[in-house]
Amino acid sequence: MNLSKIFFNVTEVPELRKRFIFTMLLLAVYRLGAHIPTPGIDVIALSEFFKRAQGTVFGFMDVFSGGALSKLTIFALGVMPYISSAIIMQLLTVAIPSIEKLAKEEGEYGRRKINQYTRYGAVLLSFIQALGIAIGLESMKSPSGIPVVPNPGFTFMFVCVTCLTAGATFLMWLGEKITEKGIGNGMSILIFAGIVASIPNAAITTFTLFKNGEISLFKIIGIVLIILAMIAAIVYIQEAERRVPLQYARRNVGRQAVGKYTSYLPIKLNPANVIPIIFAASVLMFPATIVKFIHHPIAQAIYDALQPGSTLYLIVYAVLIFFFTYFYTAIIFNPEEIAENLNKHGGFIPGIRAGTDTAKYLDKIVSRLTFAGAVFLTLVAIVPLIITQKMQLPFYFGGTAILIVVGVALDTLRRMEAYALSISYEGFLGRKKKKLKLGAGG
Secondary structure, rough: OOOOHHHHHHHHHHHHHHHHHHHHHHHHHHHHHOOOOOOOOOOOHHHHHHHHHOOHHHHHHHOOOOOOOOOOOOOOOOOOHHHHHHHHHEEEEEEEEHHHHHHOHHHHHHHHHHHHHHHHHHHHHHHHHHHHHHHHHHHEEEEOOOEEEOOHHHHHHHHHHHHHHHHHHHHHHHHHHHHHHOOOOOHHHHHHHHHOOOHHHHHOOOHHHHHHHOHHHHHHHHOOOOOOOOHHHHHHHHHOOEEEEEEEEEEEEEEEEEEOEEEEEEEEEEOOOOOOHHHHHHHHHHHHHHHHOOHHHHHHHHHOOOOOEEEEEEEHHHHHHHHHHHHHHHHHOOOOHHEEEEEOEEEOOOOOOOOHHHHHHHHHHHHHHHHHHHHHHHHHHHHHHHHHHHHHHOOOOOOOHHHHHHHHHHHHHHHHHHHHOEEEOOOOOOOOOOOOOOOOOO
């Protein structure tokens, strides 16, 4: 894929250019809000606290927020409350028949209602997280003993909770607008932007540590090689697919019937893409945010046990990734529905009976691919954390961020190409475009 030609052709497609510019403008708004601090916070004291939090779950969360959490800006909560709410709604859709009926049988109306419930849930979760943070901040001090909140009280609580909740709600709106009028999945794009925004600071921190002799050149070279190897593996796995051969008895083209022809059904090696990683990270981040600010031995024990690299963290993270990989794949890939559609259109898999046998055959293939995809996602998420411990790196280094950046970038480029192909025959590949002629006689 030639990126220079892709982005050059973006400027030649007016509709795509408008969507691209719209997305960039909203991302600029997001990054601007990530630098507006919440009133009543001593930024210097908070910065000292987060310098000590590198390598903990808070350092992990700060990467996802693009540095907004370490500064406690109005966008400190990011889009994780919305993602957590979306997870809850999807689980409720499976568990509660009335919600399942609303999602599957009510069409567009049902989808709108589910989205509405998801938004309400996101606001509620944002409020709970914001309240927990505000309560904890009032008693928090920097390592040098400076209070993070100089003037605690009801006024600070009200302002802090309002700002953080409103900021998370506004980000939810931004993400939905990017999905609707921009390019790609809005929530994933915002997470992508936050991670990318933290890269320059990570590079500066690494250089400073090397200059001060706290990290060796050997470790830096090793980290770079690991990152490059991970990027190559992620691209390979994300683009890999199993092509199931198909045959059609006949094909109707207009009023004419064409004879038997062959095709294939592409099934991704990792059908769920980066969604399981994002879901798993969101589930782990939410309780960690709450318990950190609860000054109780049990809460602190839970927080300590959920630190990246700890045994419990690695086990829970792996289990969540496997669960969400299978769960999300089951939502987006329905073997019975595909088998039924194939049967309706006269298609079949050679050597497999149409109907139930086809559905079982596809389910068997998807189950094996899903297992392989879950193993891959787990290795990408966990192995770098183990390497961080073994190499004793003084900053967060995780495959989760790399996977999200690469996965979202590939998905967005595919969406850009698909959108261009919907208005031209040749799309992005540098060939001369043939505009579709619509209308009577066209």
